[in-house]
Amino acid sequence: MEEIQQQNQNLLIKELSIDQKAAFYRKTYTHLAFAVLLFVLVEMIFFQIPAILKLAISLTEGWLWLVMLGGFMLVTSYAEKMAVSSHDRNKQYLALLLYVIAEAFIFIPLIAMAMVVAGDGGFEILNQAAILTLSLFSGLSAIVLLTKKDFSFLKSILAIGFFVALGLIIAGVLFGFNLGLWFSVGMVLLASGSILYQTSNMVHKYSEDQYVAASLGLFASLMLLFWYILSILNRN
Template sequence: MEIASAQEGFSPSREKFIGRTFNHLGAAIVGFTLIECALFMSGIAESMARAMFALPWLAILGAFMLVGWLATRTAHSATSKGAQYAALAAYVVAEALLFVPILFIANSVAPGMITNAAVVTLVATGGLIAVAYTSRKDFSFLGSVLKWGGILALVLIVCGAIFGFQLGLFFSVAMVGLAGAAILYDASNIFHHYDEDRYVGAALELFASIAMMFWYVLRIFMSRD
């Protein structure tokens, strides 16, 4: 696989792969938004949120992590395009369901908060992708940082759920930073490293990082009210 230099730019096949990846990313974001709109406009979201409030958070988190792992593995390993698309769709639906409680609370406190958090997330994402694209630098070195940062974050989340302490504003800010690094890492892999037939899996990875940033940006907005 060719890795383009800053002077040479990307090959036509790489440009086509990049375009496909971001088209699928856009479809995933639109799909997520439509699912949330349908849930809230139908009134189902309130019932879902109240039911999920009654469940142990670790059980919900564990189920989501399992779905995420299976979807990511399928999207990157399946030879069938149908299986890859099914994995992406399953992940988008899982994210939409996981977001219901936090969106329900945010909508109850201040409806405009969700839009503001979404705008901040999309602007930050666009800026980070632009940095990766225009610089042509390889940010794969961030992989180790993300691995250990993710493990530490998971330990803190589990401890918070078990012992009942709040992680607070500083944790949310740190997680936004971690999500930003993940977006930069994913974008760099899209531009330099992914096999050119894996645009569905690449879109799934980047969507997951954007969703994580949106979650914690929303938590920051909520902490102000």
């Protein structure tokens, strides 16, 4: 009986009934919402600890930013692999928690900049960025959910795009030039493509028991979009 139940849980989402698919989507987006709320909570806690604030902001200076970025990529890559490769729910939750904490830490300098640049309007900028991000995320997700189109072909395009973006970031730090507004616009487009890809994976690639892993993929794309929309608003 347990073997049969395990086999059913390992079925891909596209092989399930409409009701089972709906349940999987509901669980995925519920966990995504909890991940966002946890991100906000952890961010608020970080901003109450001067030592963490000082450390995060100090890591934005020169080549230290590359150290911070490299550490972030290692942690998030490990978390993604742990979540996707495992059917163990506890490991998936641990991976999601690691990802949320890493995102909250790397966002400290950007949010602090919004507060400094905008002054009393810092929270207004954060709200605007959040509304724009959620609106675009919802629209892109709806495209996939309504059309059921498989966007897996974006994988290689996104990989090349992220590789080029990383190269530009490294070059910008090493040679001291600002990547500018158009880089952020390009990254918004790349993040939008990532949302299409991750939502498509949720519809076609995951098994029934991997809704936590699916939510992690969506959360990663959502936060990437939020980062660069906030970066654009910080320039105004």
